[in-house]
Every structure is written in C-alpha cells, then in structure tokens.
Amino acid sequence: MTTSADTAWDPSKPILEIDHLSISFFTRLREIPAVMDFSCKVMAGEAMGLVGESGCGKSTVALAVMRDLGKNGRIVGGTIKFKGRDLTHMGEEELRHIRGSEIAMIYQEPMASLNPAMKIGAQLAEVPMIHQGMSRADAWALARQIVADVRLPDPDRIINAYPHQLSGGQQQRIVIAMALMSKPALLILDEPTTALDVTVEAGIVDLVKDLGKKYGTSMLFISHNLGLVMDVCNRICVMYSGEAVETGAVTEVFEEMRHPYTQALFRSIPLPGADKNARPLISIPGNFPLPHERPKGCNFGPRCDYFQSGRCDAGEIPMFPVPNSDRHETRCAKWQEIDWLAEPAKRAVKQKAPIGKVVLKMEDLKKYYSVSSGAFGGGLKKVVKANETLSFEAREGETLAIVGESGCGKSTFAKVLMGLETATSGSILLFDENVQSTPIQQRNTDTVSSVQMVFQNPFDTLNPSMTVGRQIIRALEIFKHGSSDEDRNRRMLELLDLVKLPRAFADRMPRQLSGGQKQRVGIARAFAGGAKVVVADEPVSALDVSVQAAVTDLLMDIQRENRTTLLFISHDLSIVRYLSDRVMVMYLGHVVEMGTTDQVFQPPYHPYTEALLSAVPIADTKVIRKRIVLEGDIPSAMNPPPGCPFQTRCRWKSQVPGGLCDREMPPVQVLEGGHNIKCHLSTEILQTMEPVIKMAAE
Amino acid sequence: MEDLLSWGQILGRMGSQFLPVWVALVVTYSLSITFKRRLGLYGKLFDSVVGMIGFGIVMFWVFTALLANMVITHDPLAQLSGLKNAVPGTLVPNPGDGIYPYYLLGGDHLARDVFSRMVMGARSVLSIAPAATAFAFMVGVTLGLPAGYFGGKFDTVLSFIANLVLAFPVILLFYLLVTPEIRVTGIPVYLAAVLFIFPILFFSILFNARYFTNPPRRNLYVGIVLVIGFWAYSGLAFNMDPLGVWSMEPNLLNVFVSVVFVNSPTVFRIVRGIVMDLKARDYVAAGQTRGEGPWYIMLWEILPNARGPLIVDFCLRIGYTTILLGTLGFFGLGVSPDSPDWGSTIDDGRKLLNLVPHPAVVPALALMSLVLGLNLLADGLREESLKD
Amino acid sequence: MLMFVVRRLGLMILTALALTFIVFFLTNLRPNLEKLARTEGSVRMSEEAVDQWIIQNGHGGSVFVRYGEWMGLMPGWVLTDEKGTVRGRCITATNTPETAPRYCGVLQGDWGFSTFFKKPVLDSLGEKLAATGWLMLAVMLVMVPASLLIGVLSGMREGSRTDRALSTFSIASTATPEYVSGVILVALLASPVVGLSPLLASWGWIEGKTLFLGTATSAIDDITFWNFTLPVMTIALYGIGYIARMTRASMTEVMTAQYIRTARLKGVSFGAVVVKHALRNALIAPFTVIMLQFPWLLNGVVIVETLFNYKGFGWTLVQAAGNNDINLLLGCSVVAVFVVLVTQLISDVGYVFLNPRIRLS
Numbered sequence A: 001m002t003t004s005a006d007t008a009w010d011p012s013k014p015i016l017e018i019d020h021l022s023i024s025f026f027t028r029l030r031e032i033p034a035v036m037d038f039s040c041k042v043m044a045g046e047a048m049g050l051v052g053e054s055g056c057g058k059s060t061v062a063l064a065v066m067r068d069l070g071k072n073g074r075i076v077g078g079t080i081k082f083k084g085r086d087l088t089h090m091g092e093e094e095l096r097h098i099r100g101s102e103i104a105m106i107y108q109e110p111m112a113s114l115n116p117a118m119k120i121g122a123q124l125a126e127v128p129m130i131h132q133g134m135s136r137a138d139a140w141a142l143a144r145q146i147v148a149d150v151r152l153p154d155p156d157r158i159i160n161a162y163p164h165q166l167s168g169g170q171q172q173r174i175v176i177a178m179a180l181m182s183k184p185a186l187l188i189l190d191e192p193t194t195a196l197d198v199t200v201e202a203g204i205v206d207l208v209k210d211l212g213k214k215y216g217t218s219m220l221f222i223s224h225n226l227g228l229v230m231d232v233c234n235r236i237c238v239m240y241s242g243e244a245v246e247t248g249a250v251t252e253v254f255e256e257m258r259h260p261y262t263q264a265l266f267r268s269i270p271l272p273g274a275d276k277n278a279r280p281l282i283s284i285p286g287n288f289p290l291p292h293e294r295p296k297g298c299n300f301g302p303r304c305d306y307f308q309s310g311r312c313d314a315g316e317i318p319m320f321p322v323p324n325s326d327r328h329e330t331r332c333a334k335w336q337e338i339d340w341l342a343e344p345a346k347r348a349v350k351q352k353a354p355i356g357k358v359v360l361k362m363e364d365l366k367k368y369y370s371v372s373s374g375a376f377g378g379g380l381k382k383v384v385k386a387n388e389t390l391s392f393e394a395r396e397g398e399t400l401a402i403v404g405e406s407g408c409g410k411s412t413f414a415k416v417l418m419g420l421e422t423a424t425s426g427s428i429l430l431f432d433e434n435v436q437s438t439p440i441q442q443r444n445t446d447t448v449s450s451v452q453m454v455f456q457n458p459f460d461t462l463n464p465s466m467t468v469g470r471q472i473i474r475a476l477e478i479f480k481h482g483s484s485d486e487d488r489n490r491r492m493l494e495l496l497d498l499v500k501l502p503r504a505f506a507d508r509m510p511r512q513l514s515g516g517q518k519q520r521v522g523i524a525r526a527f528a529g530g531a532k533v534v535v536a537d538e539p540v541s542a543l544d545v546s547v548q549a550a551v552t553d554l555l556m557d558i559q560r561e562n563r564t565t566l567l568f569i570s571h572d573l574s575i576v577r578y579l580s581d582r583v584m585v586m587y588l589g590h591v592v593e594m595g596t597t598d599q600v601f602q603p604p605y606h607p608y609t610e611a612l613l614s615a616v617p618i619a620d621t622k623v624i625r626k627r628i629v630l631e632g633d634i635p636s637a638m639n640p641p642p643g644c645p646f647q648t649r650c651r652w653k654s655q656v657p658g659g660l661c662d663r664e665m666p667p668v669q670v671l672e673g674g675h676n677i678k679c680h681l682s683t684e685i686l687q688t689m690e691p692v693i694k695m696a697a698e
Numbered sequence B: 001m002e003d004l005l006s007w008g009q010i011l012g013r014m015g016s017q018f019l020p021v022w023v024a025l026v027v028t029y030s031l032s033i034t035f036k037r038r039l040g041l042y043g044k045l046f047d048s049v050v051g052m053i054g055f056g057i058v059m060f061w062v063f064t065a066l067l068a069n070m071v072i073t074h075d076p077l078a079q080l081s082g083l084k085n086a087v088p089g090t091l092v093p094n095p096g097d098g099i100y101p102y103y104l105l106g107g108d109h110l111a112r113d114v115f116s117r118m119v120m121g122a123r124s125v126l127s128i129a130p131a132a133t134a135f136a137f138m139v140g141v142t143l144g145l146p147a148g149y150f151g152g153k154f155d156t157v158l159s160f161i162a163n164l165v166l167a168f169p170v171i172l173l174f175y176l177l178v179t180p181e182i183r184v185t186g187i188p189v190y191l192a193a194v195l196f197i198f199p200i201l202f203f204s205i206l207f208n209a210r211y212f213t214n215p216p217r218r219n220l221y222v223g224i225v226l227v228i229g230f231w232a233y234s235g236l237a238f239n240m241d242p243l244g245v246w247s248m249e250p251n252l253l254n255v256f257v258s259v260v261f262v263n264s265p266t267v268f269r270i271v272r273g274i275v276m277d278l279k280a281r282d283y284v285a286a287g288q289t290r291g292e293g294p295w296y297i298m299l300w301e302i303l304p305n306a307r308g309p310l311i312v313d314f315c316l317r318i319g320y321t322t323i324l325l326g327t328l329g330f331f332g333l334g335v336s337p338d339s340p341d342w343g344s345t346i347d348d349g350r351k352l353l354n355l356v357p358h359p360a361v362v363p364a365l366a367l368m369s370l371v372l373g374l375n376l377l378a379d380g381l382r383e384e385s386l387k388d
Numbered sequence C: 001m002l003m004f005v006v007r008r009l010g011l012m013i014l015t016a017l018a019l020t021f022i023v024f025f026l027t028n029l030r031p032n033l034e035k036l037a038r039t040e041g042s043v044r045m046s047e048e049a050v051d052q053w054i055i056q057n058g059h060g061g062s063v064f065v066r067y068g069e070w071m072g073l074m075p076g077w078v079l080t081d082e083k084g085t086v087r088g089r090c091i092t093a094t095n096t097p098e099t100a101p102r103y104c105g106v107l108q109g110d111w112g113f114s115t116f117f118k119k120p121v122l123d124s125l126g127e128k129l130a131a132t133g134w135l136m137l138a139v140m141l142v143m144v145p146a147s148l149l150i151g152v153l154s155g156m157r158e159g160s161r162t163d164r165a166l167s168t169f170s171i172a173s174t175a176t177p178e179y180v181s182g183v184i185l186v187a188l189l190a191s192p193v194v195g196l197s198p199l200l201a202s203w204g205w206i207e208g209k210t211l212f213l214g215t216a217t218s219a220i221d222d223i224t225f226w227n228f229t230l231p232v233m234t235i236a237l238y239g240i241g242y243i244a245r246m247t248r249a250s251m252t253e254v255m256t257a258q259y260i261r262t263a264r265l266k267g268v269s270f271g272a273v274v275v276k277h278a279l280r281n282a283l284i285a286p287f288t289v290i291m292l293q294f295p296w297l298l299n300g301v302v303i304v305e306t307l308f309n310y311k312g313f314g315w316t317l318v319q320a321a322g323n324n325d326i327n328l329l330l331g332c333s334v335v336a337v338f339v340v341l342v343t344q345l346i347s348d349v350g351y352v353f354l355n356p357r358i359r360l361s
C-alpha cells in the first residue's frame, strides 16, 4: 500500500516536520487563531515533548497532525510533513491509510476513548484488519499478544471484556495497545496520564518509554507537566499562546533556558528537591491572553519581567537559534542580553505565625457508607469503609496536609468535618465542642462560619448564574455579618481586595473569570465569615502551574494573617511539601503515615509514601529519583483486601515474617518525634530505607 | 364586484386584514435585533435563522390573538344566509352597511365565516395553552426539585405517581376527566384546589428562602404573594372571589385542570433529572457548607442553572398543550358547541371533509403552524443556549 | 437480574392495580351510575327509583368493594330484590344462584356486559383489538424503519444539508397531530373535488375518483393499499418525527464522543464508523422512546379510527365513553393499561440488553 512511500523516505530525515503552521477556528463571532507560525521537527526514534498552559494550542497541533480539527477548524498556513509527504493537502482516503497505521494517537480520557458497546478485542483487532487486511483470527491473536505487551494481567479475559469492566489504568493501557497495533512510526500522546493517579501514572509512563524503545516509535508527547516531559522525552517544545517560544533538547532547555516564559514557568513550580524558604514560588503575573486578544509583538510581553517597549512590541519576533547547541531555539528578542543566572527578586513572605492551641481534634473517626451493590438496586447492601479510625489534631495557624490518591477517603473526611455527613463513630472536637453527629443544619452560625471549605473545580465552585459580588454577599448574609446591605457590600469589596481581585469584578458573572480568578472568589467566600478552620480540597489541582503558585501563596498569606488552621487536601506531594507543617498520608480510608513534613518526606517511610514520592515527576535535572513502580491499581473501597490495605501493591511485604500483612491490620508504630507509621515492618527494617529523592552531586 | 375572488385576491385581502399584526411584528423585530446583544438568551435567538422563523410564527399568532378584534371580518358566531359551506372568496349576498363583502376563507356548515373563526380560535387557544403550561411548570418544578434533591421515599412515591399518570393514554384520561358528570361531583374543583396552590407555595418558599435573613423584607414579599395568591386562588379554584375579578367557568376549569394534570408529571421528571445532575456541583456543596437551607439551594442555586432546558421545554410544552386542547375540541370534550377553537372547528368540518374540505383544513393549518412555530423556537433556543 | 425482574413485575402489578382502580373510580362516579340507571331503566325514573336501581344492581356499597368484585378479588354481590328473586353479579341466565361461582371479575375472565354492543365485553373487545392490531402492525412497519433511518442520516453529519432538510421534516411532522395530518391528507389525496385526486383523475392516472379512500370502514373486512394508506400514514407521521428527532439527538451525541474520534483516527472509514461504532450506542435511547411511544400511539389510534371510521379498539373506546357504557370503557382501560405496562417492561429489559454497561456490572 504505502510501501513505495516508505522506501522513498530516508530515515535520517525527520519523521514529522511541522513548518510555520497556523490554525484557526472559525466561530460565528470571529476567527480564533489558535496556533500561529508553529514549527517543530521530530526525528526517527525521538520523543518530543510539547508543554504549555491550558489553551495554548497543544491539542490543536496534535489534531492538525491527524487532520481532525472538526468542522470549524482549518489549517490556514504552513505545512505538516510526515515522512516527507505533506499532510495538509492529503485527501480523505489517503489520510485514512495513515491514521492508525502510521500515526496513532492516545488521549487524556481513557474511558471516553473506548467504545462502551464493543469488546476490547474487537476494538483492537479492527486496526490490523483495516490496515493490513489481516484475518479476524490473526488480528485477535495479535491483539492478545499486544495486550500482554502492555503488561496487563490475564490477556484472554481482557480481550473479551467491555471497557467499563476495567479500571482507569487498565483502560489507558488498552488505548496504548490500540495505538501500537500496527506499529506506527509516530505516536501522539495528548496528556495520556492526566486523568490517572500518580502511582498509576508512573506505571504508564514507564510503559510508554519502554515501548517507544522497543518499537522504535517516535513520539509527540503533550503535557502540562514539565517533570513528566523530562521523564519521557529527549526534546521539548514550550508553547505559549499559540506559538512555540522555545525548543531544544530537554536537558538543555531545563538547565539553560533562554526564554523568559520558560524561566517563569520553572520558577512557579515547587521542586521537591529545593528548600521552600530558599526557593519560594514565583507566580507569573497577569493572565494568559485569549487567542483573539493577543498583544502586538511578543505574546508574552505583558507578563514579562524583561519587557522593553519599542523592541518587544515592535513586530513579529522570529525564532532565534542559540549557538553551540543541539537545535536550541528561542522566540525572545532580548535573549542575548538577559542575565539568565540572576536570582529572582525575593518576594516578601509573610512571617509564619506561631502555632497555637488545638482547635480541631478527631478521635477514632469512622465513616461507613452502606451502598446497594448491583445496578438494579435492591440486592445486597455493602458497606464502604470510607474512613477508618482517623485520629489527629490540628492547631491554630497550622497547615495540615492530607495526601492520598483517588478513593482514599479525603473528601469523605472533609464532608464529615463540615457536617454534610455525620460520622459513623468516633468524635470530632471542634473548639472544644463535639460535632461528630451534628449535621450542618443544626450547627450554630458561629460554628458554621468558622469552618469553611475551598473546592477543587474552579468551573464548578461558583454558581454560574449569580454575580461574583452577590455570591460573597450571600455568604455574609448567612453568617449574619453586618447590619445593613451597605455594610455587607463594603465587606464584600474588602474581601475582593484580600484575594487581590479588582473591585469591578463584583458585578461580573463567573463565566467572565479565568479559573484562577474563580478560585480566588471561592477563597474570598470561604473567608467571608472569618473562618478559623479552612478545608481546601485540591484547591489548585485544576489550575495551570503558573496560576497554581499565585493561588497557593494567596491561601498561605491569608492563613498566616488570620492564624487560620488550614487542612490542605492534595495528591500533589510537591505542593504539600512546599506549604504544609504536618502531613497525613491516607490509603483506602486509613491514615498510613503521619508526621511533620520533614519526617514524612525523609526515611523511614511507610512503603506507600515511598512509592508515592517516587512516582511524582520532578522537573529538575539535578534530582535523582529512585524508581519504584507499583503493580496494579488501587483496590476499590467496596472490597478492600484483608489485612494491610496496601498489601496488594507493597514491595516490602516479603520483609514481614509469617504473612502477617495478608492477615492482620498493622498497628500504628510511633517513631521518634511523634512520627506515626501504620505498618508491620520492624523498626530495624524501616531504618534501612533509603531516601527516594537525592540531589545529584553538583 | 366579482362573485368569487381568485386565490391571489384572497391572499391579498387576508394580508391586509392582518395589517395590525404585521406592524406589531415589524416593531418587535426591529427593536429586538437592534438591542440583541443586551438581551441575553432572547437576544441570541436572533442569531439563529430557525429560532427567528419560529419566533416570527409564534409572535404572529400571539399578535393575532391580541388584535383579533381588528383582524376579523365578521362576527365569528354570525350565520349569514346563503353562505353555508360557501367556497373561499365568496361574495356575501347583499352585504349590509359595515359588513365585509366576502367570506375570505368560505363559510362552514352553519354559514359562519371560516376566516374570522380561525382568527378568534387563536385567541381561545392562546389564552389557555401558555397559562396551563405555566401552571404545569409550577407543579412540576415545586415537586421535582425536592424529589431530585432529597431522593428517598418522597422521590419514590412521587415518581410512582408521575409514572402512573404518564402510563394513561391521554385520550382515555380526558374521557374520564372531562365530562359533565365529573363536574357534578366537584372533582375538577378539588383538583384545582390542589394544583393551583402550587404557585403560591412556590413563590412563598422562593422569597422566604432568599430573604429569611432579613425578616421585614421577607414578610413584605411573602405577604404580597400570599394576598394576591389566595385572592386569585379563591376565584379560580372555587369561583368565590369576593371582588369578582378572578373566575373561570366550570367547563373551562375542567379543561384547564385536566391539561395541567396531564402535563405536570413530565415537567416533574425533567426537573428531577436536572436536579439530580446539578446537585453534585461544588457550588451546591458550597451552599451546604455555609449552612444554607435546602430550599434556598434548590430554588436559588440549582433552579436558575436549569433554566436553559426548562425554557426550551416550556416552548415545546405550549405546543403540546395546544395539541391537547385541539384533541379535546376534536372529541367535543369540555367545549361549548359554538366555540371557535381550532380543535372543535376541525371536528365540525371533518364530517363533510371529502366534499367541503376548507372548514376543517383552515383551522388544521393554523394549529399546525402555531405548533411548528413553537417547535422551531424551542429548537433555536436550544441551539443558542448550548453555544457560548 | 432475577431480582430486578421480580421487582419490576411487582411494581408493574402495583401500577396496574392503581391505574385500574382510578379508572374504576372515575367511571363509577355517582352521576355516571344515575345516568346508567336512567338509560337501562327509564328516563323518567324518580330519584328514589334511581337510588333503588343502583343498589339493586350492585352499584351500592363502597367503591373499594365494588372494585374488588369487578376485579374478581372479592366474591360478587348477591341480593334478593323485592320480588324475592336472588340476583347477583355472577348469576347470569345460564346459571342459578346455587351454581354461580363466587368470584366473577376481570381475573376470572368475566369483563361484564356491554350495554352498547349488547354482548359480553370480552367478546366485542377481542375482534376490535384484532382490527387495531393490524393497524398498529402496519404503523410500526412504516414508522420504525423510516424514523430510524431519518434520525441516523441526519444525526451522522450534524449541520449538513441532509441534516437540515431531514430535521425540518421531522420538526414539521411532530408539529402535526393526527387530527391535523389526517384532515390534510384526506383533503389532499382523498377528496374528489380538491387536492390531487381530481387532477390525477382528469389525467386518467387513477381509475377511481380518488387516489386513496378517505374512510377505512371497509378495511375491517379487507385491508387494501387504497383504504389503509391514509390511516396508517396519519398515525405514523407524528411518530416518525418524534422518534427521528430522538434518534438524531442520540446520534449527534454519539458522533461527538471521544471513542468515535478514536475510531476515526484508527483509520476506520466513515461508513464503518457509523455502522460499527456509532449505531449500537446511538440506538439505545430511541429504543426506549419507541416503546414509551405506545401510550401516544394509542392516542393516535383513537383519533384515526374516529376520523377514518375504522371500527377498532380506539373507535370502541370513543363509543363506550360517549354512550356511558361503563363495563366496556373499563375493559378498554384494562387493555390500554396492559399494553402500556408491557411495553414499558420490554423497554426496560431491552435497555439493559442493549447496554453492556448495565448488563454486566
């Protein structure tokens, strides 16, 4: 079929060559130039990482390569050459032969990418049947083999299963298997792990790397996570607002970045290797420009520290090659003048408030849900143990981080504390008052207003049909703040000041705000009644990295000023390390480890914490990380394993004599300094653990 | 004068009869299009061709209903001798002073003017259908919100009842509910007493939930709702308005109540479904964590965000109600014998359908165009509310 | 699964009981009974005589008891009238008070006597139902394939010209209730004076006076294309629009799903994407809709049978209601309720079968 083209193609030439590509979406109101003048090259066997903030056009580039931009998207300029053939002018039929056989794509949402009504095997076998004209039986046999290749247990069962019968991690492996069915020359991965838990992500990333090597596939790897790109790719292309701003070899760009945006990006992410006081986060000021509101000249101009009017906003800025480098280029007019080694200006950090008396104390808290199993209701009632014997205390002015992956019971715990659910047993002492069985309707206004919450999803946290001001005022009304409407209005404006939003935002509707701005309003609302305890449920995980830093810092500043107790729920260990005083690690409803930040981030670890730490990708070339990849997925809370909850994935289990882990719930060991670990491992073995993260010798 | 107008002349004359309607339409459109960017969803309607056409047809009938007195050519009840089953465009024999010289769309089997009856029919349909739909929405929303929000037994029982009503073929229900016998028993009044209480409930809870933090204002709003509500209630449900402003004749009440009764379960199901979806949103949780009562959350946090699909369904449902009213008329249920409403005119006309089709075809086309307009409008609204 | 069916059946029985009770209550209201007394006895009966008649014929007592008797859940009433003869619900011309069964209600197959047809309800309903069955069958054969085809064709490429045209057609057809489309179709195709027929006749293209027959009375004995097309089309037209719109909505939703993009980018051709990947997922929703269409289809049947004077189930229902034939009306309701509930059950079970996500979890 395409063999003539294959043989004509010279492997020393790039597999994919994108040249001055411009893509626009045409809506009724205007043309949206999503990608402008984008160029990049992927050589055979190379993995190219594409990073940038949400909306910068990463996916658009990927879909343009597949020529699948939808009805209103169009390539308005430039070329995309695949093995020397121009894709932009290719006919539908010709494209069809390339799609799936020579270029394959993997997306973010594995569940949505698989047809719910078709067996896995059929979906996989389809690929070689279309492209190689393989017989059905052969195709199924191949499918089975590839399923084994992506390290899925029991391939025979899996190819006969439907997608919903698999877990998220397994589904993503199937999607990868599907992409590999006809051994494509180029694999495009659009945020393939964003929907997965970190420990599962680590497994997938390993798999992708290995398979890339095994089959010699080139990759275009899209991610917003710099650490992940460093793990997977050898080249990187940083995008900003529809343009490539810097491109080069990963190590070069990470160590000697030559574009202010790249630099700002690195400064805004917490690196677990670095000390938080020596290296505070610096957020990028301002907002990402909308595609149709880009400034003249350099798109990054309005947010750039080095901006120089007359030069940066004079006109289009081309890509400048950096001499003596491996195809390193930057789109900055001043790149040669900037002192790239200068330390960033230190930000005034509010002094940490001393930690005060205990405000919240939980003892042996249990929360069980009873759910009916089976789709048709009725049937057997099952008990989901969402929280098992939680005990801890939190003090005034303290930040306690609660870390864990999906289903570990973080949000349940928040609900019980807030009074949206009542505890099954155990006690919650809030300001010396027992509240474990007082639902929120029966709590008095004082208690309610002093425990508030910041939510995860910025698009959901504000009521879309009420103005921002109105929503804050409503909170003030409910908390019986102020005696008149004017009073409350004034207070609302002060709250907007507090979260550093312009007062004019009071009259805006939520849809007119960016994600970070919405999150700020959410924070203002939480602090409206002078909250003493604030539960922040993954408040920044849905935001872009550059915005994350700003929102995190804001939260910390307000906390320090008001001596608030902050319960920070997160799965992101880097941020946790950056801002918390104490950390509590949860797994399947159990607290497996608890201690000060230093205790938790240094050995001895709980085996789960160790794996979690090792799974977090780190965007720092100087850090050496021990690779521990956990087998399998997180068990469902509906039927947890007997004995230790972590025993199905634990690599230390063999060190415990007598198969104790399979049978008995481990006890809580209290190590020195009040460091709690819930594990059967003996103290001696715990002491032998090595740190997961080490700084490479300079 | 010719004895018989050609179709061109008929259309021309009808066009000029509708002049007031055209004027009203032109004014509406020019104002709306000028200010469309400031009018929210309504304004966006004018971006969609389908929506504009639908809105045009609907407004045509609305204005026709409002200005019917200016549009008609004859008294819809007057029977002029010699014009029985007259074909469209027939000259009225010896028209007296001030009597329009033609039966533009002919005469029916009682020698009445088909055109004027069709125009008046618009008034009778449009005075019931939107109001009945609105009441059905009140009932459906007031019950659907808590059913979706709380779930549990309350939901199970209400859903069961809703499914019960929906399982009845509508016509059977009408044959059971709209009869002179049933009016004797007073069942329609009891039904009305139940169904008409919902708007009062709805608005009282609405204002109470919002303003309970500010009792004087709350008392004012809830007070107004209660006074006006119960005043209208006494008149509409029991025909006992002391001032005699609100009343509904028993026939009409019977029809009205039945139509509301048939429509509300569907609204209930829609609202319930939307609430189950929206209640998982974080802003709902935010409301809960600040100690907001359930009714505030349902009415002020959830309901406004459900408005898109509800508005669309409202338009569709007016169309459906129009069809139901037509069905009632078609079977001669609950209407007075010479009512000009479209359903019963179709019924009257169909007996001689083979030979004299126009008395049935004219109202049939009118009904169809109104429902079509409403459907197109709903489609336009749906399309526009999804964009953004 | 078994649990599910059992629960579903239980709910169905409960629904059936509730529905039939409502119908029974509404048909056996006091004014209806008085009317019945006057038609059965004499128009000039006195108030007392009417009361007497009602009690004598077992319509006294509480409505629950009477419902139980009618349903066959309670023993039928037995009364001795002033002449000393023993009369009862179960005592007919063919048996005596001694030999009469204790229970004789719907469950025992005794649906009462129709005052309109002057024969047992069950007998008259049987033949009428058969007539309507043919009508329904024809409607289904036209409606289901047509609407699914229209829906899939317009939904597979949203916004295309085909989609626009087909969507306009389906919107228009949902805006046309049966009594409107029936009237228009007859005027257009079955009138010897207006519409197409005189034209075609004058050109000599058709033999009779009209293209189709405007009544379907003759179809009771002999269904032909000539007499059956219009009633079938009239019912089908409304349903086609409705189901086609549902199918289209479901199809467009499926076509924007991520897995369709996956399939497309695997190199599957457009036709195969639609047939292999989209169709099954897209048909789940319309299937339930088709089944839930039955209550509305029954409406259509009533209207069309009245309009075209086709003496089937719908026509019977109208006659029963118009003539205060309580037993017949009750019989019709039982049938209607039964049909509706069975289709609901099929819809539920079918949904589970079409949707592997539910079936296997």
Ligand SMILES: Nc1ncnc2c1ncn2[C@@H]1O[C@H](COP(=O)(O)OP(=O)(O)OP(=O)(O)O)[C@@H](O)[C@H]1O
Pocket (backbone or CB within 6 Å): A025, A026, A027, A032, A034, A052, A053, A054, A055, A056, A057, A058, A059, A060, A061, A070, A072, A073, A224, A291
């Ligand atoms: N179908 C579309 N119609 C109009 N605009 C679009 C469309 N798809 C994307 N855009 C716009 O194009 C720009 C680039 O979007 P794209 O999805 O490529 O960003 P991204 O970098 O992949 O973001 P993310 O990290 O959120 O996935 C955005 O401004 C987006 O709003």
Ligand code: SF4
Pocket (backbone or CB within 6 Å): A259, A260, A261, A298, A299, A300, A301, A302, A304, A305, A306, A307, A308, A311, A312, A317, A331, A332, A333, A334, A335
């Ligand atoms: S061109 Fe100017 S504004 Fe743009 S990144 Fe370079 S220094 Fe900053």
Ligand code: SF4
Pocket (backbone or CB within 6 Å): A607, A608, A644, A645, A646, A647, A648, A650, A651, A652, A653, A656, A661, A666, A678, A679, A680, A681
């Ligand atoms: S108790 Fe056993 S299985 Fe559990 S974490 Fe410790 S070593 Fe691993």
Ligand SMILES: [Mg+2]
Pocket (backbone or CB within 6 Å): A058, A059, A060, A190
């Ligand atoms: Mg993307």
